[in-house]
Amino acid sequence: MDRNSSRLTLAAVVALHLAVTVAHGIAHSRAAVPLSLPSLVFVVVVIQAAPLIGAAWMWRNPLRGARLIGAAMAASLVFGLVNHFLVPGPDHVNHVAAQWRLLFETTAFLLAVTEAAGAILGLRYRMVARRGA
Numbered sequence: 001m002d003r004n005s006s007r008l009t010l011a012a013v014v015a016l017h018l019a020v021t022v023a024h025g026i027a028h029s030r031a032a033v034p035l036s037l038p039s040l041v042f043v044v045v046v047i048q049a050a051p052l053i054g055a056a057w058m059w060r061n062p063l064r065g066a067r068l069i070g071a072a073m074a075a076s077l078v079f080g081l082v083n084h085f086l087v088p089g090p091d092h093v094n095h096v097a098a099q100w101r102l103l104f105e106t107t108a109f110l111l112a113v114t115e116a117a118g119a120i121l122g123l124r125y126r127m128v129a130r131r132g133a
Helices: 003-030 037-058 062-086 098-123 125-132
Strands: none
Touching: 003 037, 003 062, 003 098, 037 062, 062 098, 062 125, 098 125
């Protein structure tokens, strides 16, 4: 994959991730799953804003933009795995109201998939850039 294809793929992953975060936010709201203030700040800054900023930055400085996306997606993946699948609590997929559980579980899983893809693609962008140089 060349640099331009890698940038477009990474931008597509960021766009898909944004769509999934919106759907997951709807599931959170409808299922009345609250977030603490620190969690809400993390969600807004790291999970939602940082990948978008990285995608925009990628067109001016591809390596730094890709690194920001990769780091933000890696941090988001850890946050999501811990809160949705590992630690019991209101944000765990098994503790969500039954009528919203399927949407919540599905979007939590899709978040993990898009975040893993974004982390891998973003953090390995340097290898792609070196091959294309």
